[in-house]
Amino acid sequence: MAKVEIETLASELEALPSQVIHVITELGAYPENGAVEVDADTLSVVKEAVAEMVAAKEVALSPGATPRDIAHALNLGHVEVQKSLMQSGTLAALTTSLAPELAEQIVGSFGYRVRWAVLRKPKPEEEDAQKRRKRALGTRPRQPVVTILGHVDHGKTTLLDYIRRTKVAEREFGGITQHIGAYEVETDGRKITFLDTPGHEAFTAMRARGAQITDIAVLVVAADDGVMPQTIEAISHAKTADVPIVVAISKIDLPEANVDRVKQRLTEQDLVSGEFGGQTVMVPLSGKTGEGVDTLLELILLQADMMELKADPSGEVEAVVVEARLDKGRGPVATILVENGTLKQGDAVLVGHSWGKIKAMFDYAGERIKDAGPAIPAEITGLDQVPEAGDRLSVFLDEKQLRERAAHLRAEERERLLEGRGTRVSLADLQRRLEEGETKELRIIVKADVRGSVEAVRGLIEAIENAEIQVKVLHSAVGTVNDNDVLLASASGAMIVAFNTKTETQAKEQAGQQRVEIRHYKVIYELIEDIEQAVIGMLEPKYEERYLGRAEVRAAFKLTKVGHVAGCYVSDGKIVRGAKCRVRRDGEIVHEGQIASLKHIKEDMKEVQAGYECGIQFENWTGFKESDEIEAFESVQVNA
Ligand code: GDP
Numbered sequence: 001m002a003k004v005e006i007e008t009l010a011s012e013l014e015a016l017p018s019q020v021i022h023v024i025t026e027l028g029a030y031p032e033n034g035a036v037e038v039d040a041d042t043l044s045v046v047k048e049a050v051a052e053m054v055a056a057k058e059v060a061l062s063p064g065a066t067p068r069d070i071a072h073a074l075n076l077g078h079v080e081v082q083k084s085l086m087q088s089g090t091l092a093a094l095t096t097s098l099a100p101e102l103a104e105q106i107v108g109s110f111g112y113r114v115r116w117a118v119l120r121k122p123k124p125e126e127e128d129a130q131k132r133r134k135r136a137l138g139t140r141p142r143q144p145v146v147t148i149l150g151h152v153d154h155g156k157t158t159l160l161d162y163i164r165r166t167k168v169a170e171r172e173f174g175g176i177t178q179h180i181g182a183y184e185v186e187t188d189g190r191k192i193t194f195l196d197t198p199g200h201e202a203f204t205a206m207r208a209r210g211a212q213i214t215d216i217a218v219l220v221v222a223a224d225d226g227v228m229p230q231t232i233e234a235i236s237h238a239k240t241a242d243v244p245i246v247v248a249i250s251k252i253d254l255p256e257a258n259v260d261r262v263k264q265r266l267t268e269q270d271l272v273s274g275e276f277g278g279q280t281v282m283v284p285l286s287g288k289t290g291e292g293v294d295t296l297l298e299l300i301l302l303q304a305d306m307m308e309l310k311a312d313p314s315g316e317v318e319a320v321v322v323e324a325r326l327d328k329g330r331g332p333v334a335t336i337l338v339e340n341g342t343l344k345q346g347d348a349v350l351v352g353h354s355w356g357k358i359k360a361m362f363d364y365a366g367e368r369i370k371d372a373g374p375a376i377p378a379e380i381t382g383l384d385q386v387p388e389a390g391d392r393l394s395v396f397l398d399e400k401q402l403r404e405r406a407a408h409l410r411a412e413e414r415e416r417l418l419e420g421r422g423t424r425v426s427l428a429d430l431q432r433r434l435e436e437g438e439t440k441e442l443r444i445i446v447k448a449d450v451r452g453s454v455e456a457v458r459g460l461i462e463a464i465e466n467a468e469i470q471v472k473v474l475h476s477a478v479g480t481v482n483d484n485d486v487l488l489a490s491a492s493g494a495m496i497v498a499f500n501t502k503t504e505t506q507a508k509e510q511a512g513q514q515r516v517e518i519r520h521y522k523v524i525y526e527l528i529e530d531i532e533q534a535v536i537g538m539l540e541p542k543y544e545e546r547y548l549g550r551a552e553v554r555a556a557f558k559l560t561k562v563g564h565v566a567g568c569y570v571s572d573g574k575i576v577r578g579a580k581c582r583v584r585r586d587g588e589i590v591h592e593g594q595i596a597s598l599k600h601i602k603e604d605m606k607e608v609q610a611g612y613e614c615g616i617q618f619e620n621w622t623g624f625k626e627s628d629e630i631e632a633f634e635s636v637q638v639n640a
Contacts, residue, residue: 015054021277058115061107088102095252095292140312148217159250180366211390223251223252247273317342321389343395355405360380362378447496447498447499447501496517499524550631569613575614594618
C-alpha cells in the first residue's frame, strides 16, 4: 500500500482532481485530507480509468448538481461558473440545483462533458423474495411512496408542510383539511405519495410488523448542523430495509449553512454524492423558502424511474394500514395504502384483527372516492374496531368466511397474549435458526461508550469469518441502548450488543415485549467469543446447579395403590416437587434423579420447608433406605 496525493496524481496524469477522486471513490476508497492509500494494482487501474476520463473530457456530476458542484468538478472558482451561468441567461445561487440540461450546457462551455452518476438500481440478488414477488405482481407502472427521515429539528415537518401547501392540487373546497397519514402530490403531471409521519420510528415500527410500504427514503440533514446521531440511525434503518436514500440538505437559507461539509460527513456513512464519485442524490433545499424543493421532487421521480415500480391494479388486493383512529361520528377510521389491486367501496375486508364492509372511502383531501388503486392512500370506514398501523388488509369474497377467519384470529391472539409468546431474538435462538437453515446471517447492532470502542467492536465482529454464515453489523453508534435500537433489532431479526454502556429503562421494557436480546459486556474478547461461538454453532446452553435444600430419610415404607415412599425430614432449605436430586448413603452417591411427588401428611405439596416432615417418591427409583440423605437442586441456564 502506498499513500497517493490526489493533487500530485492529477498533475501527473494531466487530469482534474475531481476526475481522480471520482475514479478512486468509484473503486470503493475514500480520500482523506487530499490523499488515499492504494496498492500498486489498484493504482494502475486508477491511472487507466482517469486517462479515459481525461481523453473523453468528462467530469462526474450527480443529478441535482449545483453551480458550486460544477466549480468543484472543473477545479474552477465560483465566479467563473457564475459568469457562464449569466451568459446563458440564468441567475442561480451557488447552492441551487440546476436542471440537467443547464448543468451540461455550463460544463460544456468549459470544454467538458458531464458523466452523470448513475442512480442506485437494485441488483436482482439484492432483492428479497417479498420484493421480487411485489415486482412480479406488477404490470403497470405506479407512483412511488416516500418517507421522510432525519434528525430531530432538521426540518422534516417543515419540508412536508411546504410540499403539502404548494404541491397538492387545489380542490374546489380548498386543500387538505386534516392529516390522514399520507397524501399525494403532483409535479410535472406525475404523482408521488408521501407518508406524513416523519421519522424512522414510524418507518421501522411498520417494518417490524412486516409492512414495507416505503419505496424511497428522503433523508433530511440540516446544512447548519450536519450529520447527527439520528441521521446515522435513519441511514441504518433505510439501509437495513434496502430502501434507496435521496438526501435533502435543508436550511440552506441560513447564513451558517455549509452544504459541502454535510456532503463530506455523509461520505463517512457511505452516502457519496455524485461529484465525489458516488451514486447518492443530494439536493440542497430550504423548507422555508421552497428553494430546491422542485428539484427534490424531480429527483425522487428519477429515482423511482430507476426502480421501475410496478403493480397490477386488477390483481389481488394487498394493502397496509398507515394510521387508524376512532372517530366520534364515524367509528373506526383507517388510512390504508393499497400496494396491489384496487380496493372498492363495499368490499368485505379483514384488517389485522378487525373486519367489516367498507362503508365509505375518502381520498387524502377528504373527498369521497369509490375505489383506490396501487400506491394510493385512502381513508376507509366500516370496520368493527380500530386496527393498528402496519396491519395488512385482505378482501374476502365470502362474508361468512371472513367472519370465521376474524373469530379464529381473535381467539389465537388471546391465546398468544396469555402465553406471552412472540418471536424471540437471542443468540441461542439465532443459533437454532442458523442450524435449521432459516437464516444465513447473524445480524448485530453495536452500542458502546466511546467512538473508539464502537469501532473496535465493529471491526472485530466484522472480521469474524465463516464460509456459510455472514456476520453483519446493521448499526453501530456511541450511546446507551435506546428504543430505536430495539425497534431496528426487532424489525430485522438482530440482537444488540452493548459494550460498556447501559440500556435505557424504556428500551429494556420494549426489548422484553419484543423479545429482543440485549447483551452487555465489559470485556471485549468475551463479546467476540460469544459471537464466534454462535457463528460456529457452539453456543451450547450452559446450566448451573442451584442448591435448594436437604432431607433425611427416616423411614422407607410401601403403601398400597401409592407404592414406595420415603418418609423424610427436611433439615435445610426446602424440597421442591419436580426438583433434581442426589441421594447419598454414607457419603457416596447412590442415586441421581428427580423428585416425582411430595406430600405432607396426606396433602400433595409443591414444596416443603426445613423443619417439616414429608413423603417423597422418586422418578423411577425405589432403592432408598433409612438414613439416606437427599439433596435437592434446580438447574438454571446461565447464558440465556
Ligand atoms: P423536524 O423535527 O425535523 O420535523 O424539524 P421541523 O420541521 O420542526 O423544523 C425545526 C426548526 O427548524 C423549526 O423551527 C423550523 O422553522 C426550522 N426550519 C426547518 N426548515 C428550515 C429551513 O429550511 N430554513 C430555516 N431557516 N429554518 C428551517
